[in-house]
Amino acid sequence: MTKDKNNRASKFVRDVKNTLQRQNDLVRAHTTNRTVSNDLSERFKTAPSIDLYVKLRRDNTDDDIELAISPGIEWLFEVGTELEKWEIPEELVAGALDADEAFICELSLVLLECLVQRREIESSGNTHAVVRGEAISDNFVNFLIAMMLDALSWNNNLILPRDLAMLIRYQLVKDVKNAISRKLEAKELRTRQTPVC
Numbered sequence: 414m415t416k417d418k419n420n421r422a423s424k425f426v427r428d429v430k431n432t433l434q435r436q437n438d439l440v441r442a443h444t445t446n447r448t449v450s451n452d453l454s455e456r457f458k459t460a461p462s463i464d465l466y467v468k469l470r471r472d473n474t475d476d477d478i479e480l481a482i483s484p485g486i487e488w489l490f491e492v493g494t495e496l497e498k499w500e501i502p503e504e505l506v507a508g509a510l511d512a513d514e515a516f517i518c519e520l521s522l523v524l525l526e527c528l529v530q531r532r533e534i535e536s537s538g539n540t541h542a543v544v545r546g547e548a549i550s551d552n553f554v555n556f557l558i559a560m561m562l563d564a565l566s567w568n569n570n571l572i573l574p575r576d577l578a579m580l581i582r583y584q585l586v587k588d589v590k591n592a593i594s595r596k597l598e599a600k601e602l603r604t605r606q607t608p609v610c
Contacts, residue, residue, distance in 0.1 A: 453469050457479075479567065483563040501520070508520075534548050
């Protein structure tokens with residue numbers, strides 16, 4: 414390597430280190446200025462509602478509120494058969510409830526696979542597969558999503574793994590996207606059919 418290339422490489426490494434240091438300083442400043450208020454968290458958990466959450470956040474802009482309200486690990490012992498039915502290992506859910514990113518990612522992928530399987534079953538004409546217990550329900554998937562979000566919040570680790578983000582995104586927009594697409598297609602069809610004078 415020439416001296417010029419070596420100098421450029423060294424400068425690049427220094428620049429990256431400086432950028433990372435600045436980012437770390439910003440994150441540290443943000444997290445030290447915001448604290449989780451135990452009092453506000455307890456008030457929210459006593460009567461969890463979006464009305465109360467918004468009011469508490471608007472009145473206390475410098476404090477964070479712990480939003481975890483799911484039953485926690487005890488729930489796992491009660492739904493073992495439901496997890497078994499969809500071939501979701503209890504250990505996987507337990508790890509996700511401990512806010513372990515690897516477990517959250519794997520559980521999110523398993524749930525996405527269950528949803529893909531459900532879509533295939535429904536596409537083959539079995540439109541009542543969920544009601545008949547032949548495919549995983551949105552309620553069960555959404556409950557597991559809420560529990561993973563609670564675990565991340567409870568552990569103050571609010572970095573959202575991409576696989577969980579994909580699962581949430583799919584659950585939020587799958588029907589909306591189809592409805593919006595149908596509206597746009599209908600509008601485009603009307604536009605094409607309208608004679609131009």
